[in-house]
Amino acid sequence: MSFQNLYMLGADLDPMDLKPNHTPVLTDTATLRRSKSRLGVPSGHLPYSPTGAAFPHGHTVTIPRKKTGILDDVRWSGWLDAMKSSSPTHNKVSKDVSNGIASSDADAAYFTWLLKFPSALTSFEQITTCAKGKRIALFLDYDGTLSPIVDNPDCAFMSDNMRAAVKKVAEYFPTAIISGRSRDKVYEFVGIRELYYAGSHGMDIMGPLRQSFSDNSPNGLRSADKQDNEVKLFQPAAEFLPIIDEVRQLLMECTKDIEGATVENNKFCVSVHYRNVNEESWNIVGQRVYNVLKDYPCLRLTHGRKVLEVRPVIDWDKGKAVTFLLESLGLNNGDDVLAIYVGDDRTDEDAFKVLREVNKGCGILVSPAPRESHAIYSLRDTSEVMEFLTSLAVWKSSIQAS
Numbered sequence: 001m002s003f004q005n006l007y008m009l010g011a012d013l014d015p016m017d018l019k020p021n022h023t024p025v026l027t028d029t030a031t032l033r034r035s036k037s038r039l040g041v042p043s044g045h046l047p048y049s050p051t052g053a054a055f056p057h058g059h060t061v062t063i064p065r066k067k068t069g070i071l072d073d074v075r076w077s078g079w080l081d082a083m084k085s086s087s088p089t090h091n092k093v094s095k096d097v098s099n100g101i102a103s104s105d106a107d108a109a110y111f112t113w114l115l116k117f118p119s120a121l122t123s124f125e126q127i128t129t130c131a132k133g134k135r136i137a138l139f140l141d142y143d144g145t146l147s148p149i150v151d152n153p154d155c156a157f158m159s160d161n162m163r164a165a166v167k168k169v170a171e172y173f174p175t176a177i178i179s180g181r182s183r184d185k186v187y188e189f190v191g192i193r194e195l196y197y198a199g200s201h202g203m204d205i206m207g208p209l210r211q212s213f214s215d216n217s218p219n220g221l222r223s224a225d226k227q228d229n230e231v232k233l234f235q236p237a238a239e240f241l242p243i244i245d246e247v248r249q250l251l252m253e254c255t256k257d258i259e260g261a262t263v264e265n266n267k268f269c270v271s272v273h274y275r276n277v278n279e280e281s282w283n284i285v286g287q288r289v290y291n292v293l294k295d296y297p298c299l300r301l302t303h304g305r306k307v308l309e310v311r312p313v314i315d316w317d318k319g320k321a322v323t324f325l326l327e328s329l330g331l332n333n334g335d336d337v338l339a340i341y342v343g344d345d346r347t348d349e350d351a352f353k354v355l356r357e358v359n360k361g362c363g364i365l366v367s368p369a370p371r372e373s374h375a376i377y378s379l380r381d382t383s384e385v386m387e388f389l390t391s392l393a394v395w396k397s398s399i400q401a402s
């Protein structure tokens with residue numbers, strides 16, 4: 001399958017058995033704030049080098065707009081249901097489950113679910129058998145994967161042990177953090193220079209510092225970090241910045257009287273958090289967001305964990321970012337590639353789906369409760385993620401030594 005075809009995969013809303021993550025917005029005022037559908041994306045590839053791959057360059061491909069919806073898709077009841085279902089209550093799962101003893105109905109359900117999405121820890125040998133002789137690339141979501149979910153998004157710190165585990169595994173495999181957060185924010189949380197960072201759901205990609213690059217694509221920018229080192233950025237939604245900023249201010253204004261509601265600036269996206277809002281007022285949050293967005297057909301809404309995420313209507317998501325990074329690393333061709341993506345969020349499903357479709361790796365869903373997914377394996381929580389990353393590094397170092 002060609003790289004350009006890969007870009008087209010997943011262009012439609014998911015027909016998967018999950019409830020759709022995307023809530024389309026109306027298009028009948030399309031002339032009001034029209035977004036361009038053609039954006040230049042660099043393509044071609046260069047081989048991976050341990051010091052950091054060059055970003056692809058050369059011809060451009062089209063990033064189409066996502067399909068937008070019809071009125072039925074945005075009926076109010078649908079919104080509230082989506083807000084509730086995207087924020088599931090996480091049943092406490094008994095440790096006994098890992099020993100095969102279910103101590104409650106919830107545990108029994110989880111145990112059954114594990115048959116479909118086996119633990120990446122208990123399946124570790126299967127994964128490494130499949131990885132033997134292959135070039136591995138690692139993709140990690142941030143919130144809920146590397147850091148536990150907390151009430152205050154500004155305090156979602158990862159532990160020093162997790163940081164050490166990520167740093168270690170990145171010594172062996174090219175590793176990227178793929179987050180809905182702004183790239184600056186997630187870089188501040190993770191703080192490891194050697195990684196790739198894809199913020200704003202993949203719409204703001206930065207290669208490791210010290211990498212070489214040479215392209216003049218409209219979306220590939222030379223920039224400088226805070227220490228004045230030159231860095232390479234890829235920003236396929238750059239032209240949306242003013243409108244995202246405008247909408248962010250409107251959202252802040254219209255939610256300021258809702259106790260507990262907060263608006264987070266994720267640069268190319270905006271998050272409206274309702275985790276700390278009384279459940280009876282969730283509909284007010286949703287209604288206010290909808291009222292703003294209905295005038296901006298170039299923006300769409302996705303649902304995260306007690307968060308509504310506003311982003312540009314371009315056909316770009318975490319899955320496309322993974323494809324882009326694999327190409328940047330020279331890992332898009334050949335059967336000797338294994339990409340592993342670990343994530344907990346609905347937005348990570350786009351990446352799980354791409355890996356399934358191109359048969360180039362596997363998704364690992366982080367969830368303590370049963371959920372439908374395009375992932376292949378599962379992990380229960382961030383501590384299992386840390387154990388998995390550590391095991392990968394130990395495995396690689398042992399085969400290098402032998």
Ligand SMILES: O=P(O)(O)OC[C@H]1O[C@H](O[C@H]2O[C@H](CO)[C@@H](O)[C@H](O)[C@H]2O)[C@H](O)[C@@H](O)[C@@H]1O
Binds near residue numbers: 151306309
């Ligand atoms: O793609 P991710 O790295 O998983 O980012 C998705 C969103 O994560 C953050 O919100 C979530 O985590 C917060 C801290 O634990 C929690 O308070 C919130 O309820 C969750 O939705 C982040 O704040 C958002 O901006 C990201 O879009």
